[in-house]
Amino acid sequence: MPAATTRRRAPYANGEKTRAALVDAAFDVFAQKGYQRLSIRQIAEEIGTSHTALLHHFGSREALLEAVLARREEREGPGREELIRERGLLASVPEIMRSNAAERGVILLDATLQAEALDPDHAAHAFVTDREERFFASVRAALEAELEAGRLRDGLDLDVVARLITSQVEGIQLAWLADPTVDMAAHLAALMDLIRR
Numbered sequence: 001m002p003a004a005t006t007r008r009r010a011p012y013a014n015g016e017k018t019r020a021a022l023v024d025a026a027f028d029v030f031a032q033k034g035y036q037r038l039s040i041r042q043i044a045e046e047i048g049t050s051h052t053a054l055l056h057h058f059g060s061r062e063a064l065l066e067a068v069l070a071r072r073e074e075r076e077g078p079g080r081e082e083l084i085r086e087r088g089l090l091a092s093v094p095e096i097m098r099s100n101a102a103e104r105g106v107i108l109l110d111a112t113l114q115a116e117a118l119d120p121d122h123a124a125h126a127f128v129t130d131r132e133e134r135f136f137a138s139v140r141a142a143l144e145a146e147l148e149a150g151r152l153r154d155g156l157d158l159d160v161v162a163r164l165i166t167s168q169v170e171g172i173q174l175a176w177l178a179d180p181t182v183d184m185a186a187h188l189a190a191l192m193d194l195i196r197r
Contacts, residue, residue: 019057022047023064023071027106030068035109040064062123065113069127072106081138089142090151090192093165097184100173104180107173114170132166139165153197161195 025047029038033046040061044051058064076099084092100107117128140162146152168191176182 015057019067022049022054022057023067025049026064027068027071030065030109031103031105033105035065035105036112060123065109066124066127068106069110069113069131072110073131084142088149088151089139089146089165090196093169093192094185094189097169097172097188101176101184104177108177111170111174111177136162136166151197153195156195165191 026043029043029046038046040054041051043061043064044054054064058067080092080096083095113124114128116122117124119125140158143152143158143162147156147158168188172182172184172187176184
């Protein structure tokens with residue numbers, strides 16, 4: 001019986017392993033070359049597989065992009081959270097923005113998807129909406145911790161400040177995509193100084 005169970009699970013496990021490897025490879029391609037100009041066939045060629053394999057595992061180019069962005073969060077999320085826990089939001093945000101500057105292709109595709117997915121009929125609409133809500137909630141919670149630690153100015157509306165920070169992060173990334181001389185970290189540091197006690 002255990003042997004049969006192992007045999008039954010093996011194709012699923014192998015499929016998940018293959019899917020994960022494809023996502024990691026696509027992540028690297030998107031980070032270097034972006035997403036918009038690549039067809040599913042070109043993406044497959046870049047990562048050394050067939051377009052039918054990509055469609056089998058993901059169903060569409062948009063679903064592959066969604067998987068890549070989810071993988072980015074899996075890769076970077078824990079490190080970001082640990083940094084914020086250790087140093088606080090005010091000190092961490094500029095450093096996070098400095099790190100983001102190393103991923104132009106991923107930032108571009110992220111911004112593109114975010115704009116496209118405003119359409120409720122877009123395949124990634126629910127994914128992007130949920131991610132935005134989680135981003136806001138995480139910043140709001142980090143601001144609570146900063147307030148408790150006595151590092152925020154008195155009288156701030158934390159909901160408003162959380163929205164200012166999330167909007168500034170997304171907006172300054174767009175400005176940087178248009179003009180790479182924009183110092184994203186410096187802009188976020190200036191915003192943090194405005195709310196710091």
